[in-house]
Amino acid sequence: MDLHISEFQEMMRRLYFHRDSNRGIEGTYDWLVEEVGELGDALTKGDKKELEGEFADVFAWLASLANIAGIDLEIVAMNKYGNKCPKCMQSPCQCTF
Numbered sequence: 001m002d003l004h005i006s007e008f009q010e011m012m013r014r015l016y017f018h019r020d021s022n023r024g025i026e027g028t029y030d031w032l033v034e035e036v037g038e039l040g041d042a043l044t045k046g047d048k049k050e051l052e053g054e055f056a057d058v059f060a061w062l063a064s065l066a067n068i069a070g071i072d073l074e075i076v077a078m079n080k081y082g083n084k085c086p087k088c089m090q091s092p093c094q095c096t097f
């Protein structure tokens with residue numbers, strides 16, 4: 001399946017915007033943080049199926065949060081990271097840490 005990030009975000013809007021907008025930005029942000037924590041747990045367990053589910057959840061909640069914050073994830077991600085590192089402007093990144 002070939003799907004743009006904006007299409008995924010729009011799908012999440014159709015599925016959940018009525019709930020997301022009632023919950024609000026702070027409550028939805030709290031859910032995202034909770035899901036990131038679950039992703040962290042799954043990374044240490046080594047269960048691939050669980051890990052896949054947690055990645056999906058984090059992405060879904062990020063899209064929900066973007067919907068109620070009025071952010072287009074595809075546009076902002078590509079504006080910042082489109083084919084180059086935003087700090088050194090190189091691809092691959094040549095930043096020294």
Ligand SMILES: [Zn+2]
Pocket residue numbers: 085086087088089090093094095
């Ligand atoms: Zn860089």
